[in-house]
Amino acid sequence: MRRTIHRAGAALLPLLLVVAGCSVGPSQRPAVAYHDSEQQVAPAPQAPKPQPVPPLGSAPTDSLNWQDCTEQTRAELGALPPGMTFSCSRLLSTLDAPEAPEQGTARNSLIRTGSGRVPLVVVGDIGGEPGTTFAARLATQLPPEIRGTFDIVGMDRRGTGESEPADCVPPQQREQIVGFDPRATQREELDELLEAVLAGSQECLLKLDERLQAYDTWRTASDLEELRLELGVPRLHAIGRGEAGRLLTTYAERYPGAVGRFVIDGAPDPTRDSMGQSEQQAQAAEQVFDVFAADCLRRACPLGPNPRQAVSDLVERTRTAPLPAQGTTVPAGRVTQAVLQGLSDRNSWPALAEALAAGSRGDGARLAALTAPQVAPQGVNPPWLDGDLITSCNDTTLRVPPQRSSELAQDWVHRFPLFGGVAVQRVVWCGSWPVPQQPLPTPRRADLPPIPVITTAHDPKALALGTDHLADELPTGVPMRWQGAGHGAIARSTCITDAVSRFLVRGVPPTEGMACPE
Template identity: 30%
Template sequence: MDTSRLLRTTGTVIAAAGLLLSGCTSGGSGTPRAAASSGGASEAPSAVPTAVPAALRTYYDQKLTWRECGVPGFECSTMRVPLDYENPGGGDIDIAVSRRKATDPAKRLGSLVVNPGGPGGSGIGYLQAYAGIGYPAPVRAAYDMVSFDPRGVDRSSPVECLNGPAMDKYTQVDQTPDTPAEQALLVAAFKEFAAACQAHSQRVLPHVSTVDAARDMDVLRAVLGDEKLNYVGASYGTFLGATYADLFPGRTGRLVLDGAMDPALSAVDLNRDQTAGFEAAFTAFAKDCAKQPDCPLGKGSPEQVGERLTEFLRKVDAQPVATGEADRPLGEALATTGVIEAMYDEGAWPQLREALKAAMDGDGAPLLALADSYYQREPDGKYANLMSANAAVNCLDQPPAFDGPKAVESALPSFEKASPVFGQGFAWASLNCTYWPTKATGKAKALAAKGAAPILVVGTTRDPATPYKWAQALGEQLESGTLLTYDGDGHTAYGRGSDCIDSAINRYLLEGTAPQDGKKC
């Protein structure tokens, strides 16, 4: 389970939108959706000059050529940006963009750029599958709905690492090693993944940081003809949006940051907090499961349900369950990833109960399907580049959480305290960036966005991937931050059934009026 800070919007909201934060590999990868690390390029200043530098003028002045594409009603284009903003003459990179025009031109307010998270989630996939048709009608009437695949993602010079068969093996690596030999196998898997990324994506690998993507977003704002950026970012997309606001506070319009990250936390603290977040989500699932007649983990307290799940995972670690695919039996890594996938959205809990029951009866296929959804593996064995891009961005944005296995062993007690169920796997998954070929260019720091217009920060109290306290922290850090709280389960809040949340966000987007700081729904 590759879960080293993989942040994404919930699967029910966007079937193929991407994860938010992570980038690990099974167990500390692919499981908790908290899987990736950091590594990067040169660190950018806290804010860029108000005027567009002469060396970048050609990018800001470019005209986009729109064409029909994919889904009826949507247009696509390609935007040029510098590969390296510190050396604009060193070559370009193409950024894929898509839009759906405002349905009521008379009410048009401009463009609304949306991002589903990840890092590594396809903005275009999210826009065309959900946001461009599923956002509230008044919002779609007033805005051109726009998104882009950030550099390194999907259609925008994607980071490429392991091929399908190699990824199949990678996702099965034991991420809760019990012996030195198993530790060595896990380290070898991380090294192989990193080496493959370097071999296939050497040119872009140093230039896919969140700062780079935020600067691309300002070019996009300009070529769309907008004086200020209006934006909705989910999960990791909140970090991208907050980074933009900190770099370009005077160009910040109406920003919604839903399922917020805390940019001041180190990689190890982010991963440990996310571990606790998934434990809280599992506790909610366990309480619900114990009330259901079909709960395969039995009755009792959440602790008892968790112990039974842990025992099941130990059994499939020792003896994987058949799935109908000879080279992909359901071992501990894939089983854990399947459980993690269902934690993103309480709507997936019935599916998880059925999958666990099937696995306990000898059929691992349903739980494997949940793991495949997490990794964005297609039926033909091909993977989206989500996990590759996720690791590439995270490993640039911050130094590694750990410098080697000894450091992980020292941290295990704190991770297991955060989550008796997932702690060990999340801790080992955090080793992912330790072997990354490109040195991190970013670091943890608070983002104030001094001088920005009011920014709406949204947090869900039992969010597994982006714990609620992160939203509280970001709301405090941002000089103009306003916190909106959803008391509920699942990852992110907008468009998930709360009229209170949706009405507050819609009013902000349409009228510019933020709810009172601290409003709860």
């Protein structure tokens, strides 16, 4: 099943409209058998049964050309555990653009580390650091049992990192989009954001052409399948953090027979559309900020007796007077984005408080550093915004008209004072984007192995209730809960990490509904 995309006319540039045909599907009536002139209804087929935890599999017949890249990885991550080495390669798969189905070539950058013989693929959020960086960083934090059993393999998703990066939004528009006023609620104000996104997307269409609509989760799932084949393994074992959980469930719907030991660590709510997911993220971020503020008070952090008010005042001030920083400025939107970025890792909360306090004193350097990866290249890696924008809009069929955006902004900014505005802006991004004809599949297969789904109580990017809904919707989902804070529990919670290790290494599923303390 291929996802055909209609290209919208006035949205970007005059585009060719691809019209998908319709056909009558198979009859849904029960099968009928005839015997001795008596009509008999054949028994209804039995529902598929869940599969057991699959074996790890034999040693793979890897056909990829790996080259040592330890020093490059050390330069990116800093100090590495003693004896830890990395190798890099490149995966070639089919681009499969809407205008050229099953044609063209996509090139994905790969990294590998570990002393085991069984590949364990690690994928992360499309809007965060590149997949190779995320996998390498996580590998340094995983227990020896996992590193000794598996080769940890990371992949830069289409349009990110070194996987033919979508470095196409002009710097001016990129700065405008990321720094846009998070308290803008009027139609005229939001139209300025839409114009910036439109200008950026036009440049992306000119640079990427048919590749633009081939950067999505549906086709990235086929990249994972090609990776499995190149690795020479019968089943894919994988960890998906955050939005990458949707990538793994899409893969499972498309290639159910190739699903190995999957773990999903925080994920969007599959029962909500992209607008509902953005609203949930705003709600989650507000809740996590309250936990951050309480922690700040316990530590007597430099934000004073009311951290929320201190940050709110900083956002208000920078709406009209951006903070100075070397080579750039930090307007209100970047202040809010810096808070979101800092909340994702509880270990960074003291540094986030220091950066916000410095901002209150008029120094934007630390806040600029937190948001720099979104707007500027970092070494060989392109800005995060471009791949996030393209993939996010290619993945959703929802398009909100401008007048509705203003109504949403007024509501969300009122209900979620710090983060409602940036959540609405993500909805606005896709207002003039070509609309995919078919949404991503809903997790529904009942013939999969057990899939642990981890919920973090205070995750700024995935509302706990939303991840719980994924565990409920996934017929073989096994819910696990961590009462801590941050984006992702693996390698942060010893309790969760031990349970995941038992599942991945020894095939022992966690107890359904198990809860781990903070």
